[in-house]
Amino acid sequence: MPDSAPRLGFELNGCRVEVGSAPITRLSAVLRDELGLVGTKVGCDAGDCGACTVLLDGDPVCSCLIAVGQVRGRTVTSIEGLPDASPSAAALQRAFLKHGAAQCGICTPGMLGAATALLDREPRPTEAQVMDAIGGVLCRCTGYRKIVEAVLEAGGGPARETVASPVAGAAVGTRVERLDGRRKIDGSEIFGADEVPADALAVRAIRSPHHRARFRFGDLDGFVASHPGIVRVFTADDVPGDNCYGVIGPFADQPVFAVGEARFRGEAVAAVAGEPEALAALNLGDFPVTWEELPPLVDVDAALDEAAPKLHDGRPGNILTRGRVVRGDLEAGFAAAEVEVEGRFETGFVEHAYIEPEAGFARRVGDRIEIQACTQAPYMDRDDVARILGLPVEAVRIIPTAVGGGFGSKLDLSVQPFIALAAWHLHRPVRMVYSRVESIMTTTKRHPARMRVRIGAARDGRLTAMDFSGDFNTGAYASWGPTVANRVPVHASGPYFIPHYRALTRAVHTNLVPAGAFRGFGVPQAAVAQEQLFDELADKLGIDRLDFRIRNALGPGVPTVTGQVFEAGVGIRACLEALRPRRDAAHAEARAFNAAATGPLRRGVGFAGMWYGCGNTSLPNPSTMRLGLRPDGRLTLHQGAVDIGQGSNTVVTQICADALGAPLELFDLVSSDTDLTPDCGKTSASRQTFVSGKAAFLAGQALRRAILREANAGEDARLIFGDGRIAVEERGHARILSLVDLPVDARGYVLSVEETFDPPTSPLDENGQGEPYAVFGYGAHLAEVEVDIALGTVKVLKLTAAHDVGRAINPTLLEGQIEGGAAQGLGLALMEEFFPGKGENLHDYLIPTVGDMPPVTSILIEDASPIGPFGAKGIGEQALIPTAPAILNAIYDATGARITRVPATPDRVRAAIRALSAEEDSDA
Structure with missing residues (x-):
């Protein structure tokens, strides 16, 4: 504008x-792009997610739906x-920190805005009022319960106790507030779309x-020449x-x-780079490409037909790969x-439906390329980008931003190849931000599954x-x-012998x-089948469903279906037993409700x-941590495990x-950056607490030994950290280690260590026998539901979740993972299904809202792993797996109807x- x-x-x-933007410009864009206030997040540009919520004259509004002209003269x-x-x-903000109500943090500014408006007009709100107030803001991480609890506390409700600064040696097991929490609740956290060089070009994919469809290009040079501000078109020919x-x-x-x-709707065939204003105004329908639509294979049966076209050379019958685990004599087992x-x-x-669409920017620095983007796997990104650009891996730097939800899909490349290629060729910074439609259309999904299962048991209930x-x-x-x-x-056996x-x-x-990857890597789908059939088998045998599972549960010394034997850390029986008190009470309540029911509502209980x-399954899976001690006595942890x-x-x-x-307060973090942190592997498969945590445990122990050597002290000595010095106490005597007198290395440390942990596993043989994982996590969920048998609607009233976590390093964060996983499990059970080509937005694709999530009671079982750090196991993937089958079993308990295709x-x-x-x- 002039x-x-x-x-x-x-x-x-x-x-x-005062702003110079056109009056029709979205307020969200003005706040972010013209005024630089990127704390306002954009998740959909359609008013569906609520992440961009701000207050307009004290009332919450979606700033993506407000034209800046509408706020003239207002507040x-x-x-x-x-x-x-x-x-x-x-x-x-204080309550959000205490309750762990901000996980990834992308929805947090919107949640805080909506909640502030509520408390300003209703200082002592009820839970129903809180849920109504934040109902327009979607969260994919938390399961909403900790957000609700935080708002209630801020309004005078029950307070959560936390430990801000635990004493040395007492951090594990305490409810420590997130070390990165302040940035999430004040809007200063940097996500993929938040930090962009001023001279950056933009990229859009064709x-x-x-x-x-087959396709062919027209006059690409002519297209560029006829569109001022468009700099270049990239195709496969431009990939070096x-x-x-x-x-x-x-x-x-x-x-x-x-x-x-x-080969699929949404696949990129080219990319257009140009000035942001020109690219935003560009009608991609004018791009010179001609399409010849071909008959697609859209279901598995068609793809497996011998006459079907092969989508990939060298893969018979369109089969990508096969999996196999075989143990014992199946025929003899069924005969028995x-x-x-x-x-x-x-x-x-x-659909993953994280609130942050994929985003980032790249710049060429001499003969290197640097990419700052949302990712779960920086070192994998580095290797793939190097491969695409034909560069050595040392020439690629990946700087992960905060990740506004990932759940597996951000393990795959998204914007990275496009911005890297354009920045490399054009010698200018280049940015790309997926629209919500683009994100849903093109990114990976949870695998659809068709499963056939047969199970047999002896009369005594043994499988x-x-x-x-x-x-x-x-x-x-x-x-x-x-x-x-x-x-x-x-x-697929479940945690049973x-x-x-x-x-x-x-x-x-x-x-x-x-x-692709989605929280559980196929295991939630298998659980939907196995756990419903276990209920059926128990009923046929006349055995209590819970007792049936406990009778068959794995335990120390009992082999898994791959022949692996664990002597400790097998907590499934404890998880199942932990559900019994609530199961018994819930059953009694449901029976009483149903006996008195005169309308269409029926209640049921399932687990x-x-x-x-x-x-990783039977593969190397290392993480490396670097820890340094500075002359001032502070500690720097080079922690490359991406926190999503x-x-x-x-x-x-x-x-x-x-x-x-x-003390925890002495630590400074150098977060994931392929130039600054060692490789901690991808954030997936519930591995970071276990694998990277163990590497950090080893690094902490190694630095302790190094300090004791400098002080010539024994292993039992106590360390007391001070400014520029460490007091080493041993047998009533203290010696002072003056850090300022020690030589400093190239990184500025007087002492530095680097330690790697790779879980012990073994390859699986041709029958899938071996040791695929060093540690398993275990859990069990109990669902209480209410079904309207006239309408078919299902409301989950309460969830109880027991999980064997080995050791609860931080109970608040564990509860948050359980609640968030349960929310995604509820979505899998009742509402979520993506149909390619349809519903590519957060209005038509439904995920649970705060009104869908019931109270969740988390029960933390600590059956320590002999290998994990302080006995800890993972939790992120586990929390999702049992929720859907528990809900489906509860629907059956309420109605007698079995749901074999989800969502229900x-x-x-x-x-x-x-x-x-x-x-x-008919039977009658």
Whole structure:
């Protein structure tokens, strides 16, 4: 806009501001792009997620739906100004920290804005008022319960006790507030779209509108010449290295740009780089590309047909890979069974639906490329980008931002190849931010599964045999399909002893969006099948469903289906037993309710068990930590485990502090950066607390030994850290180690250590026998539901979740992971299913809101792992797995109708109830 144009004025965070943007510009864009207040987050630009909520004259509004012209002369308050604008805000921020109400933090500014408006008009709100006030803001991480509790505390409700600065050696096991929490609640945290060089160009991808199509380009040079501000078009011809990349080396098949044929709707065929204003105004419909739509393969049966076209050369029948675990004699096992059950189960695509769309920028620095973006796997990104650009890995630097939710999809590359390629060729910084539609259309999903299961048991309730087969729709490219195909057979038994077992899986290519990693790597789908059938088997045997599971549960010295034996740290029986008191009470309450019911509502209770191997399946899985002691006595932890909201920044530091014997407050973090931190591996598979935490434990112990050597003291000596000195106390005597007198290394440390931990595993043989994981986590969930048998609607009233975490390093963060995982499990059970080409927004694709989530009671079981740091195991993936089958079993308990295809939407529940009624009428 010309400088002579009238400027628009309003009050922002207590100050008068004038802006030059056009009056129709979104307020969110003005706050972020013109005024630099990036604490206001943008998740959808459609008013669906509420992340951009600000206060307008004290009322919460979605700033993406407000034109800046509408705020002329009015008062706007963003997250940066909340504490000065309202006394409620400071109390809210404090309560959010205490309760762990901010996990990834991308929704937190919106939540705080909405909650501040509530407390300003209603200082002592009820829980219902809190839920109503924040109901327009979506959160994918927390499960909402800690947010609700935090708002209630700020309004005078029950207070949460935390430990701000635990004494040396007492950090583990305490409710330490997140070390990165302050940045999340004051709006200063930097996410992928928040920090951009002023001269950065922008990039937009040209994507296939068809599930499968040939294409050809027209006059690309002419297109650039005829569009001022457009700098260049990139295609596969411009990739200097390998056009294909992938998360698993042998299956690296996904191209940066498709060549000749696009294999799924949304696949990139080109990218346009230009000035941001020009690119924002560009009509991509004018891009010179011609499409020839081809018949797509959109289901597994069609893809497996011998006459079907092969989507990938060298893969017979479009089968990407197979998984196999076989133990014992299956025929003999079923011959010994006196009771059998079998069933077919189906799940669909599930969208990750994190609130932060993919974003980042890249810049060329001499002969190196630097990328700052949201990612779960910086070293994997580095290696793939180096491959794409034809560079040595040392020439690529990945600087992860805060990640606004990941859950697996941000293990795969998204914006990184496009911005790296453009920045490399153009010698200018380049940024890219996915729209919500682009994010949902193109990023990986949870694998749809078709499973067939048969289980047998003896009359005494002992399991004798299980036969599982599953086909997983892996979409157009591999992504993490091999991991899912290999992990599911190990886990499909559940945490139970089954002497005769066969599990066979296939990951199958189709012309749909790639399916990849999503919290559980296929295990939640298998649990939907196995845990429902275990209920059926118990009922046929006339055995209490909980007792049936406990009778068959794994324990110390009992082999798993891969023949692995753990002598300790097997806490599944304790988890199941922990549910018994609430199970018994809930059953009694449900029976009383149903006996008195005169309307269509019926209540039921269900539960399910789970187990999950922490880390990669039978593969190397190392993490490395560096710890340095500075002359001033402070400690620097080079912590490369990306925190995507789960709390690794805090938990790993707690572990390291206690291993060293130093106060937590002395630690400074150097967060993940491939130039500054060692490789801590990807943030996935519940591995960071266990694997990176153990590396931090070893580093803490190593630095302690180094200090004791300098002081010539024994292992039992006590360290007391001070400014520039450490007092080493031993047998009543103290010696002072003067740090300022010690030589300093190149990093500025007087002492420095680096330690690596790689969990001990072994390869699986041709029958899947071996030791795939060093540690399993265990858990069991209890769901209480209310079903409207006339409408088919299901409301979850309460969840009780027992998890064997080995050692609760930080109980508050563990509870947050359990509650957040349970929310995603509830979505899987009742509402979430993505249909490629439809519902590519957060209005049509439903995820649980605060109104959908019931209270969650977490029970932390500590059956210590002999290998984990202080006995700890992972929790992130585990928390999701048993929720859906527990809810489905509760629906059956309430109605007698079994749901074999999830989600259990009202039409499916109603159809199952009607089918049951018809069957009963026929029998009569």
